[in-house]
Amino acid sequence: MSATGHVLALNTGSSSLKYGLYRVDGDRCEALLTGQTDGPADADPLAGIVDALSKQSLPSPDAIGHRIVHGGPRVRKHARIDEAMMTHLDEARAFAPLHVPPAVDMVKRCKERFPDLPQVACFDTAFHASMPLVAKTLPLPADLREGGIERYGFHGLSYESIVRQLGDGIPSRVVIAHLGNGASLCAVRDGRSVDTTMGLTPTGGIVMGTRPGDLDPGVLLYLMRERGYDAERLEKLVDREAGLKGLSGGTSDMRKLHAMDNEASKLAQDVFVHVARKQIAAMVASLGGIDLLVFTGGIGENDAVTRDAILAGLQWIGDVPSRVMVTEEDEQIARHTWHLTPT
Template sequence: MAEKILAINAGSSSLKFKLYLMPAEQVLVSGLVDRIGHDDAIFTYHLNGDKHETVQAIADHLQAVKLVIEALLNSGLIQDKAEIVGVGHRVSHGGSTYTKSVEINADVMKQIDRLSVLSPLHNPVNLVGIKAFETLLPDAREVAVFDTSFHSTMPASAYTYALPHELVEKYGIRRYGFHGQSHEYVYSEALRRFGETQTSQMISCHLGNGASVCAIKNGESVNTSMGFTPLAGLVMGTRSGDIDPGIVPFIEKEEHLSAEDVRKLLNSDSGLQGISGLSNDVRDILEAEKQGNQRAKLALAVYVHQILEYIGAYTTDLGGLKTLVFTAGVGEHSAPIRERICSRLGYLGVKIDSEKNHRNDFEIQADDSQVKVLVIPTDEELVISRETVKVLDS
């Protein structure tokens, strides 16, 4: 039976949504409420090929959800709010408590709140979105789809940190990984097109403002670059990625900073922004590099080097590489970054076609490449919708 499912991705000042008709996976409407909390917030949605946009004051997420529901009713897509039977929410951190998507109740909300200490930039906001829909769509069943779930298949050798066992057990300290919906989606697309053999040894590079690499073996995550929190791994827009842990107490002491000050520094003032001193946006840094800016050049060199390190390591985890995927904002749209990465992977049999790469084709490998190189636009909302149906039908 056809069901209308709403997939939600709540950010600190944004609310991204798609309404699906399931199981056909038909997108009925998609949109974004941006700059929530400001007088010039922007509400945009796409319906029947038309773009609708308004600029207005939107005080909070509750008001944003009201606008979304009103737009759905006014468009005629739904005659009654009760037609939306399920709302799937992207939730950043499920810890060791949740290795699969779950229907949301009071206890689940408490656990999401408790886990906010592990994902302070995301879990609290995810919870705000959940509570807003609970208020405004009381008849819909809500499902939490966790970023971390896809990586629950990692072996202990990949997720264990070399810390005292008592602390690890007490606080659930381990590598959890994130961007699970994105890595899961691009794997499913590659599998659909090329089959199990071609995708049995696959590396997925989710390169956006947040970024992670995932090693996928026979459909399961066996390693990923983000860790206990989304701060670990690659150099990102404003996040440091991997650093020597001794740097933290050193900076605290020398700069007289609190733990919270250092957390902000590593999450918001580091990465490409920190190295370049210019921007967290790869496009801006590429342009500055063209103008001869040496810090921009260094930022890009460090960024690419870190990605290459992980690809090399994860090829070892997989025992070889058959498919390399680029996704998310930078991965999908930056031909120069893909070229810089792939030009250093000849030893793995990677070779790309320059024209295909600059056209952002789905397949960008050269005819004589031993590895498929794919550019797959991610669709985290579709994974959220699929997971929501799965939970509601179970």
């Protein structure tokens, strides 16, 4: 691998694509172009990205890195994408059906447009591979656990980026709150994940924009038995209709909720704050104390009202130092991709 290269980092969502072209030199990463595309699923966002690179006379990428939310039970490290990896990614669709399929489709599109470029999969689950058995184990029979049902954890690239930014001076016990449309918390001891809120899928944990977070499984059984919900209907409920959107009766955008003045919007905000406080306390318990609380993600970085409300309910812990830090997921993708790209 040469010292310097240009990496196209792709962060594929269910209905949008964040992208960036980065010049990577060792561990340094410089953004040359960043953007986001939104549009119909049948559009080709790569064409727009290539056009943008050309118009700004930017270099073509030497490699492409993808954020992949879930690699399934057999892939827990960032890795080059080859045929064997594509098989693993296809299997991982079942673990995160909202996130993995569009990302896999993007890998295939890139292969068609850039057939000679190496591609790398950067997994949100990788950072949490260090969790101890007691934290990753779900209370289920052995035959189910042996089939890969465990707590995986997500937002790993975001947590990696915070740990990297904190550097050698990182305190021993850090709780990181990645709060956004997707939201989770992570307990970090000496730079390594030891507990987190999301579980087998990115649906669990704290309240999110359209996802409920932790939910009594009896609720789902009730809906199946009494309301006739099948797996597809349940999936739609927990991925797209719950969380802030379900509580407010229409919006998952915290900024809009702040601007609204009705009982439903207030309830949505209060529930979000209440659950975040409880789960921060749970992460503190896993660490045996706390030296620093970091807020990141769209809400964590930009919403002082919500941050202050969360902190106000944690005063019983004592004087907890807190920081707001910008997540650098896409830069992490670029670094990992270049480090895994051969000469």
